[in-house]
Amino acid sequence: MTGGGALIMSPDALLIKLAALPDAEILMWRGLLSGLGFFLITLARHGRNTLGVYRRCGGTGVAVALLFSMTTCGFVLGNQYTKAGNVLMILAAAPLIAALLSRVILGERLPLRTWLAIGTCMLGIGMIVVDDVGAGSWLGNGYALIAATTLALNFTLCRRRPGIDMSPMLVFNGLIVGSGGALVLLMGSGHISLPSIGSGIYVVLLCLVIVPAGVTLLQRGPLYLPAAEVGLLLLLEVVIGTLWAWGILGERPSAVAFVGGALVLGTLTAKGLYERSVEMKMRKMLAVE
Numbered sequence: 001m002t003g004g005g006a007l008i009m010s011p012d013a014l015l016i017k018l019a020a021l022p023d024a025e026i027l028m029w030r031g032l033l034s035g036l037g038f039f040l041i042t043l044a045r046h047g048r049n050t051l052g053v054y055r056r057c058g059g060t061g062v063a064v065a066l067l068f069s070m071t072t073c074g075f076v077l078g079n080q081y082t083k084a085g086n087v088l089m090i091l092a093a094a095p096l097i098a099a100l101l102s103r104v105i106l107g108e109r110l111p112l113r114t115w116l117a118i119g120t121c122m123l124g125i126g127m128i129v130v131d132d133v134g135a136g137s138w139l140g141n142g143y144a145l146i147a148a149t150t151l152a153l154n155f156t157l158c159r160r161r162p163g164i165d166m167s168p169m170l171v172f173n174g175l176i177v178g179s180g181g182a183l184v185l186l187m188g189s190g191h192i193s194l195p196s197i198g199s200g201i202y203v204v205l206l207c208l209v210i211v212p213a214g215v216t217l218l219q220r221g222p223l224y225l226p227a228a229e230v231g232l233l234l235l236l237e238v239v240i241g242t243l244w245a246w247g248i249l250g251e252r253p254s255a256v257a258f259v260g261g262a263l264v265l266g267t268l269t270a271k272g273l274y275e276r277s278v279e280m281k282m283r284k285m286l287a288v289e
Helices: 002-009 012-019 023-081 084-091 094-106 112-128 138-158 167-188 197-223 227-233 235-249 255-288
Strands: none
Touching: 002 197, 002 227, 002 235, 012 023, 012 084, 012 197, 012 235, 023 084, 023 138, 023 167, 023 197, 084 112, 084 138, 084 235, 094 112, 094 138, 094 227, 112 227, 112 235, 112 255, 138 197, 138 227, 167 197, 197 227, 227 235, 227 255, 235 255
């Protein structure tokens, strides 16, 4: 589920670049359209029980919505001011931040293999964009760091309410981001205009389809995995997103970057297969007992 969400979200940075809209405008459309998409998904999943689902989320759900609003703003604005590769590299710090927060806030102890996997993936991510280091602005990098930190804290908070699906609260994330962007536009130019047909296609595809589907899956990850594990699988978006940027935008990775991508994908594959084998052994042991 988490890996699927990361793959769906992989063209995120690319489509933000292709839409080429001003800061407030892309935030407004992303917020409002994704909020609509999140609500339709929640309604389709829960039907008449939708109101009860929101009540169960409680105060933690409100915090999750606020944090993800900050993540959205940081990610979008980061891509506005620096290269997609730089933003994705900084976002790759999320699993390490999540691991540290989980240890401090939740007291979760991660197995050594998870720490090793995080370290190896961070090395691979660093190799992917080593040729871009220093190319981005401090402002863009700062926004990306805000996105990584708030995303990690979001996943950590979700672990405090085991068994409670926080993904319906993403509707409010969309409303917060969208209304904030609209307010900035009205205070600036005094009016809101529709994007061009070309930009509009990218915006609708990204904000109404890709973001609601991908983020809903990602937000459900902490129901089944520690926050650091969710962040680790999120690195799939970093690798695949860098390939999207290379193929469409011409941000060609170096040979070192290819090795880094292979290192990340290889680590995630090996860890997934190992975890699966451990799970199968435990099931066999329980069946025998």
